[in-house]
Each structure stands twice: as structure tokens, then as C-alpha cells.
Ligand SMILES: Nc1ncnc2c1ncn2[C@@H]1O[C@H](COP(=O)(O)OP(=O)(O)OP(=O)(O)O)[C@@H](O)[C@H]1O
């Protein structure tokens with residue numbers, strides 16, 4: 001049974017439908033990457049899974065439960081956590097407070113988990129009392145991921161975790177994704193660095209104009225000549 | 236505002252603007268010091284304004300709209316206390332150096348609870364319904380104006396005489412050096428406001444619920460994606476803003492030398508309240524507190540030269556001048 005199984009998802013903003021029936025699946029322990037041109041609906045798909053955007057049609061099963069009718073704050077405790085593409089930290093809260101909010105639903109071991117996050121991200125530990133809004137791009141991304149890991153999710157949704165980062169930091173983030181995955185957390189991410197992301201992914205999807213155009217294993221998608229064409233959006 | 240935003244880009248203009256800002260700050264301090272007695276009154280008035288302004292800014296932070304009914308919520312607090320003082324609580328005035336008696340110390344928390352309940356009710360029965368229908372900002376503002384009128388109408392219906400008074404007895408002012416005299420009530424007002432401000436600060440920075448309020452104000456989607464029930468946070472925020480408004484209303488009455496109350500006392504403060512919120516940077520409670528002090532001092536010091544009826548105009552002018560140089564207010568980060 002897949003960990004996440006979304007079928008026939010339709011969603012959009014106001015009267016505009018952006019996703020026209022998307023099927024997507026993540027198995028336990030997998031890294032799955034979504035690629036696609038700008039505006040193709042990748043972020044909208046992530047938001048529909050989390051519940052920030054309400055899908056108008058389709059089914060979402062997570063860990064054996066139907067979740068499409070639940071509000072976002074009711075989906076999170078089931079074990080899926082999300083790092084948005086933009087505005088992914090609470091800027092006027094300190095690093096520690098951001099982590100506390102990430103662990104809002106924890107009833108125990110909040111401090112212990114924060115300590116674990118500081119061990120995982122030593123840069124953040126140094127700035128624990130600084131406002132998250134004052135962090136550099138790379139640190140901010142780490143902050144956002146750490147916040148999402150506070151609840152020890154089964155599935156982590158990452159929307160363009162390397163956007164705006166230097167090539168060096170990009171490598172760090174991809175390594176971090178693999179490390180997190182190695183601890184048993186499944187990952188669904190959206191990435192613009194398609195080749196690099198697909199090379200560390202078990203599977204991948206190409207999304208264009210709100211529809212899944214291709215689905216394959218990571219390495220095979222990475223080397224598919226058609227992907228370049230679709231990905232650039234010039235079909 | 237538009238012109239400054241554009242011209243600010245050149246370094247020479249930035250420097251010139253800094254100089255003008257520094258001069259304005261010096262002029263403000265000099266004027267306040269030259270009328271130190273009035274400036275102190277301004278701080279007392281500012282403490283009442285602060286309790287209202289902080290509530291408006293908290294609600295704005297999580298709801299993204301300016302609550303026009305806030306002034307009338309303050310009035311409601313004053314009338315709840317009036318009702319308790321004349322009809323429920325034992326008669327007593329002249330507690331220590333103050334004009335009021337010990338029953339006021341009971342009336343304040345009860346008024347806070349009553350207005351908190353009113354504010355929560357406003358959200359449950361009006362604003363939540365509008366949110367669910369994805370009503371636009373104009374609709375929400377008009378609903379808030381409607382509530383303002385309804386609250387005032389309710390007050391006028393029950394207490395139909397235009398002017399009422401809290402039970403009080405005359406008290407000597409305390410004389411300080413340099414010809415300054417202070418009404419003991421004013422010290423009580425400021426002290427109470429300070430206690431409430433510190434309590435709010437502790438709530439926002441030390442409790443899980445308070446941090447969730449700040450998080451929701453920062454980024455509601457991310458708050459929900461962290462598992463925070465933002466509907467509940469909104470109710471908390473309304474409750475806290477209402478409690479502060481209730482306290483502000485009672486303090487506003489005893490701030491007045493004659494302890495007079497009218498159905499318009501809160502509404503009349505709306506301009507200075509919003510000026511304080513905007514000056515402090517809308518959505519920032521600490522900014523609202525300092526903005527209220529700035530506006531309060533400006534209003535009181537201005538009476539050395541201008542008629543007291545110009546006070547709201549002074550508040551408005553200070554706000555415009557601050558916005559000219561700081562379009563997001565003194566402590567604002569949001570556009
Ligand atoms: N909040 C919103 N309100 C209205 N339209 C939106 C909103 N967010 C996105 N859109 C529109 O929906 C479409 C899909 O946006 P989405 O963010 O899902 O694309 P994306 O694939 O993530 O693009 P990118 O690669 O640029 O991040 C775009 O046309 C966008 O303009």
C-alpha cells in the first residue's frame with residue numbers, strides 16, 4: 001500500500017482550475033521528485049496534498065486514511081509535513097520559536113527534538129535566539145526543513161528546497177534530503193534542478209499544464225530526451 | 236508618500252531624509268520637555284490609547300482588517316463597569332488617593348471578561364461567517380462598522396441619558412516640583428495599563444498559545460501547515476483584544492477628572508487609536524504601544540497652543556508625518 005496516494009486531483013484558485021485530474025503516489029521510504037515548467041501547478045499540487053488548497057475533486061489517501069476532506073491542521077498530525085516554496089519560516093519568531101511552532105502538536109519531548117534539530121543543523125543552533133527573518137538564504141532553507149521535521153513526519157513535502165541557493169549549498173541540501181530519507185522519511189519534492197534531483201530520486205513525475213505527462217524512475221527520467229522538451233515547456 | 240518612496244533611492248536624499256527625521260525627533264522631544272506637565276498627561280492618555288491600539292493591531296495581525304468596532308467595544312467596557320458600580324457592587328468611593336472605590340478593582344476584570352466575550356461572539360457570529368464565504372475586505376470592514384453602530388445603539392437603548400458618571404469623590408492632585416501636578420487616578424491608569432501590557436508581553440513570548448498567535452500573524456498558511464488550529468487562534472486573539480478594550484474603556488472613564496461617560500467615548504478615540512496603530516507599524520503590538528505614547532504625548536502637548544478640539548487632527552497629522560518618512564510605520568515590516 002502506498003504511503004500517499006492521490007488520484008484525480010482537481011484544484012485551483014477561485015474559478016481558475018490549475019490541476020486537471022492529477023494522479024500521484026509516494027511509497028514508504030521513497031524520494032519522489034516533481035519537475036515541470038513554471039506555472040504548471042507543482043506548488044498547487046503540494047498545497048492540495050497538505051490542505052492549504054482544497055481540492056475540488058479527487059481522493060487523497062495518506063497512510064491508509066482518506067484525508068482530502070480534512071483541514072490542513074488536521075492532516076499534519078497524521079505524519080505529513082510541508083516546506084513551502086516561499087515564506088517558509090515565521091520571520092518575526094526566533095529560530096527556537098520557529099522550531100517550537102513546528103512541534104506545536106507534540107505533547108512530549110519538545111526540547112529533546114529541538115536539541116536533535118540543533119545537532120543536525122549546527123548553524124541554526126548558533127543563532128537560536130535570532131529572528132528567522134534575519135537568516136541568510138541557505139540558513140533559512142535549513143530552518144524551514146528543521147521546522148517541518150519537528151513532528152518526525154512519515155512524509156516530508158519539499159517545494160523547491162534549493163531555489164536561490166549557491167551550487168555549493170545546493171549540494172548540501174540534496175545531501176540533507178538523502179540523509180533525511182535514510183532515516184526512513186519518505187520525501188516528495190518539487191525541483192528546478194531536474195537532473196540533480198532526479199538522480200537522487202527513486203521516481204519522478206513531469207507535470208505540465210496541470211497534468212502528469214510522464215512518470216518513471218528517477219534515473220530514467222533524468223536521461224529521457226523528451227523530459228528536456230516538456231520541462232522547458234516548449235511542446 | 237509616493238514621492239518620498241521614489242526620491243529615497245538616491246543616497247543624498249536618504250541622508251537628507253535622515254537629517255529631517257532627526258530634526259523632527261529633536262523638535263518632538265524639545266516640545267515635550269518644554270511642556271513637561273502636558274507631556275506627562277500625554278503618557279497617561281497614551282497608556283489608555285495603547286490598550287486599545289494593541290488590540291486593534293493584534294486583530295489586524297491575524298485577520299488582516301482594521302476593526303472599526305474597537306472604539307465601541309471600549310465604550311461597552313465602560314458601561315459594563317458603570318452597571319456593576321451603580322447596580323451590583325457595594326457603594327464605595329475614595330479608595331486611598333483615588334476618586335473611585337474598591338469596587339472598581341472588581342469591575343475592571345469583569346468588564347474585561349464581558350468585552351472579551353463580546354469580541355469572541357462577534358467573530359463567531361459575524362466575521363467567521365464572512366471568512367467562510369470568502370468575503371472581501373470591504374464587506375468585512377462594513378460589517379465591522381455595522382457592529383460599531385449596533386454596539387453603540389445597544390448602549391444608548393439601555394442607558395438612554397446622554398451623560399453618566401462613575402461614583403466618585405473629588406481628590407487633590409499630587410504636587411511635584413517644577414509646577415507639575417498629577418491626578419492620582421492618572422497614576423492608577425498608567426499602572427494598570429503597564430501591568431496589562433507586561434502580561435500581554437509574557438503571554439506572547441512565553442506561552443505556546445501566544446507564540447501561535449504571533450506565528451499566525453506572521454504566516455497563517457505556514458501556521459496551519461504546522462498543525463496550528465488558526466480558527467482557535469483567531470478566537471484567542473479576539474478574546475485578548477476584547478479584554479484589553481474592556482479595560483481601556485473603564486480606565487478611559489476614570490482618566491477623565493469628572494469620571495464622565497458617554498456612549499461616544501470610545502468611538503471618539505478611533506482616529507488617535509488608528510494613528511497609534513499605523514505609526515507603530517500595523518500588526519506590531521510593541522509598535523502600537525509606543526505609537527500610542529507618541530500620539531498621546533503629541534495630542535496633550537499640542538493643547539499648549541491649539542484648542543483641545545484639534546487633538547484628533549494632531550494625531551492624524553503626526554501619523555501622516557511619520558508615514559512620509561517611514562511608509563510602514565516606526566516598527567513595521569509589512570507593506
Ligand atoms: N494564490 C494564488 N492565487 C491565484 N493564482 C495562483 C495562486 N498561486 C498560484 N497561482 C497560479 O496557478 C498557476 C500554477 O501555480 P503553481 O505555483 O502551482 O506553479 P508551479 O508549477 O509551482 O510554478 P513555479 O515553478 O513557478 O513554482 C500559475 O498560473 C499561478 O499564476
Ligand SMILES: [Mg+2]
Pocket residue numbers: 042043044085159
Ligand atoms: Mg512552485
